[in-house]
Every structure is written in structure tokens, then in C-alpha cells.
Amino acid sequence: MQTVKLLINGCFKDGYKNKDVINPATEKAFAQIPVASKEQALEAIAAAKYAHPSWAATPINERQAMLSKLADRLQENAEEFSRVLVQEQGKPLAEAAAEVLYTEAFMRYFAAYDASAEVIQDDDDMQVEVYRKSLGVVVGIVPWNLPLLIGANKLGPALVTGNTVILKPAPTTSITTLMLGKLASDIFPAGVVNIITDENDLGATLSGHPDVAKVSFTGSTATGRKVAETAASSLKRLTLELGGNDAGVVLDDVNVAETAERIFAGAFMNCGQVCIALKRLYVHESIYDELCEALAKIANNAVVGDGLESGVQIGPLQNEMQYQKAQKYLADGARDGTVIAGGDVVNRPGYFIQPTIVRDIDDSSPLVSEEQFAPILPIVKYSNLDEVIVRANNSEYGLGGSVWSSDIARAKAVAAQIASGTVWINHHLHFGPHIPFAGAKQSGVGVEFGKEGIAEFTQCSVISVMK
Ligand code: NAD
Numbered sequence: 001m002q003t004v005k006l007l008i009n010g011c012f013k014d015g016y017k018n019k020d021v022i023n024p025a026t027e028k029a030f031a032q033i034p035v036a037s038k039e040q041a042l043e044a045i046a047a048a049k050y051a052h053p054s055w056a057a058t059p060i061n062e063r064q065a066m067l068s069k070l071a072d073r074l075q076e077n078a079e080e081f082s083r084v085l086v087q088e089q090g091k092p093l094a095e096a097a098a099e100v101l102y103t104e105a106f107m108r109y110f111a112a113y114d115a116s117a118e119v120i121q122d123d124d125d126m127q128v129e130v131y132r133k134s135l136g137v138v139v140g141i142v143p144w145n146l147p148l149l150i151g152a153n154k155l156g157p158a159l160v161t162g163n164t165v166i167l168k169p170a171p172t173t174s175i176t177t178l179m180l181g182k183l184a185s186d187i188f189p190a191g192v193v194n195i196i197t198d199e200n201d202l203g204a205t206l207s208g209h210p211d212v213a214k215v216s217f218t219g220s221t222a223t224g225r226k227v228a229e230t231a232a233s234s235l236k237r238l239t240l241e242l243g244g245n246d247a248g249v250v251l252d253d254v255n256v257a258e259t260a261e262r263i264f265a266g267a268f269m270n271c272g273q274v275c276i277a278l279k280r281l282y283v284h285e286s287i288y289d290e291l292c293e294a295l296a297k298i299a300n301n302a303v304v305g306d307g308l309e310s311g312v313q314i315g316p317l318q319n320e321m322q323y324q325k326a327q328k329y330l331a332d333g334a335r336d337g338t339v340i341a342g343g344d345v346v347n348r349p350g351y352f353i354q355p356t357i358v359r360d361i362d363d364s365s366p367l368v369s370e371e372q373f374a375p376i377l378p379i380v381k382y383s384n385l386d387e388v389i390v391r392a393n394n395s396e397y398g399l400g401g402s403v404w405s406s407d408i409a410r411a412k413a414v415a416a417q418i419a420s421g422t423v424w425i426n427h428h429l430h431f432g433p434h435i436p437f438a439g440a441k442q443s444g445v446g447v448e449f450g451k452e453g454i455a456e457f458t459q460c461s462v463i464s465v466m467k
Contacts, residue, residue, distance in 0.1 A: 143218050398439060
């Protein structure tokens, strides 16, 4: 494993101490990371502030080329990144390789950003143009489930639009982000890209600092509220991508075998630790038994293990706290429903839980009403479609959702009534750099990806000419 350092003002730095990084598949330390002090966080903000004017003045084609070069380097080092990602995050190697590939593809999309002004009026009286200017210093705060991809999705749009950046990954998954810093260090001018780590204690220093113009935060809704509070003092621009409790609604006309496979993929990817994973499934009573049985069979056959072992489909939970939380949800499922697959931890070192399916459960169970973020899927029976739409919407969250039917028109009519940022039909958990991604209700504020998402890293600025 290569040594990783903080990146501040173009220099690699040690932290004020080192910290072990635990591999969740073994519970053993496999590497160390430097931990930044508060003074180093302030140093990173000062460096980013100093670097901003000349970076903003750098021609867009040069900024684009630098971002493309970072994508090239990531591609060249994809195998190493994937293997380290497995060890720090826990996901199977194929999923880690997909995260690295997605990271590269998202960067290339951001690098192709069209910065030309939009002419919105040009007639005999007036010419009105809309420009998109950089904001200044952008802070990106990242969770532990998709650390590389989510970090890069803050870095890319911020840089191409002329902002300077401080990235702060989650304490348990900082290595691949620091490795990205190593690749970026001699591409970008000093201070343009800064990467610091913490022990969950520097977020408020970053989001509350008056020299930070924008915070792009991904994490839990509870922490998102704290970020909004600290950012309020200087009315920073905010993008908050928060928690979710996505419902899947299965109509009575699906092909059960095919639907079960796709639902399993949408619920159990990354060990269920995806904001837009399918987290509660509503199934029509006419096919309830059949679909429960099909999902239980898939769960029982899924290969659980260390992500570096070949053939593994489901890795461990990412960290001990999440492992403890997952066990509480296992107990909720056993108490409030019937466990038809899994239901226990795996008897080996590591934060492993058997892929679990719980039936005969209702909305009052915390396993259904809360975000479990674990490989445990509750399946709720329904008989009335109008009523189940109300139940699917009865949540503080509104990130994603899905409708399953062989009749697309019927599915679309249901999808239109689901109160979430994205609704998938006959799949779940698909996203891409060109597709705007937004949380409704307390799942978020603002948009990521697509031209709408990139625009959030800019100040809209109008020049109006009287003719
Ligand atoms: P978390 O909220 O605990 O931590 C996220 C980040 O915030 C970490 O880097 C953490 O160090 C930092 N942080 C902690 N306290 C802070 C503070 N007071 N101010 C600023 N930053 C602070 O989330 P997590 O447990 O790492 O991630 C899981 C959660 O993230 C789930 O709820 C999941 O749904 C959500 N998530 C959402 C999306 C999305 O796009 N909507 C994507 C991935 C994960």
C-alpha cells in the first residue's frame, strides 16, 4: 500500500497524528492515514481562497484539459484504486471496479461542460445574456458508502466551473480520496485542490467558515441539518444530498422471477449501503407469496465474504457502528415480521450480516419506516394501489422509488404520484452524470449531475444591454 498524505496548497503534508484504517472484512488495520488538525483545515481554506482568482481566470479549455488528465490517470491506476477501495470500504471487487469506472466517466462528463453564455433575449430593444461565474471556495463533504465517486462528483463540477476545492472524505474511507489527491497534485496549480481528513470533527469548521462560498454535502439527513445551520451564518450556497427510504411498489402483473432478480440487485448493492437502494418493498397480495419466496431464494444463494475473494457478491458493512445498527434492524425484523432468509450475523471476523428478507411486516416497524442502510429487505403486502401510494409517500424522505409492472402506462401513472426526486420503472438505483439527481422533502436540497447540477456550482450573472 502506498503512503498517503494530506494535500494542502499543492504540498503533501502529514497530519497532527496518524490513524489506523480498519478493513471491515477482517476488523484488522491494513493502513494508516494522516489526520488533519483544525489549523490545517484553516490552512486549506486560505490556500483555496488565494488560488481562486487565477484559477477562475484560467481559460475553460485549460481547466477542462486538466480534469480530463485526472480522469486519464485514474483510468491508468484503476486496478490499484479498486483493490484499495475494497479494503477500505468492504464492497466486492467488481463493485469497486465499477465505482472507479463511474468516477472516471463522471469526471469526463464534467470536463465537457459547456461554459458559453446563454442569450435569452436579442431583439430590436435589448440583448440579455446569462453567464455562469465561479463561486469561490467550495467544500465537498463525503460519506463512506461510495467515497471515491461521491468525492469526484463534487471535485469535477466545482473545478470545471472555476472554483477551488477542499474535499473531506469520511474518517473510515479516506485512502482512495487521498490517492486521488496524489494523482491531482501536479496537474492543478497549488491550492486549487486540497484534501484533508478528520475524525468527524472538522465538518463544522469547514461549513461555518466565512471564506467558504459553497458546501456540497452528501451524508445523513441529521448531519445535513447541522451543515445547514453552520452554513447559515454567511448564507453559503448549499447542495445537500441526504438519506433515503426508497419504496418499491410491485403491481399485480409482473414477471415474478425477472422482477425478483432486479429488485435484489437494487436493494443489496454495496451491502444495502446506498442512499438510493430499494429499502422497503410493497407487493400486491396476489403475487406476495411467490415474490417473497423468489427473493428469499436469491438471498440464500448470495455469496457473502471478503470483497477480494472471487465470486463474492455481498461484502461486510462498512464500519462497526453501522454493523451494530444493522443488528438492531435484524432484531426489529425478527420481532415485527417473519424472517425467510438470513436473519443473523455471519460467524467469522468482519462486519458481516447474512442477506436478510423479512415478510409479514407492516409500516409501523422501524425496519420499514427508517433507513436501515444494511442488507435487510422488508416486504409489505398490499391490496389497494391508491392506498399503497399514500403509504409509500408517508416518509420524511423522498430520494428515489420504483414501480414494477408489465404495463408501462399503468406504471407511469403510479410513478407520477410518488413524491421523490427519481422514480424508476422496472429497475432501481440507476444514475448517470447526465441525469439530474435531486432529493425531495428531507432527502436533500438542490440538484447534482446534469446541467442543473453543474449550475449549482456557479453564480448566475446577467448582462443586459439596452439597444
Ligand atoms: P454522516 O452524515 O454521518 O457523515 C457524512 C460526512 O459528514 C462525513 O464526512 C462526516 O465526517 C461529515 N460530518 C460529520 N459531522 C459533521 C458536521 N457537524 N458538519 C459537517 N460534516 C460533518 O453520513 P454517513 O453515515 O457517512 O453516510 C450515510 C448516509 O449518507 C445515509 O443516510 C445515506 O443515505 C446518505 N447518503 C446520501 C447520498 C445522496 O446522494 N443523497 C449518497 C450517499 C449517502
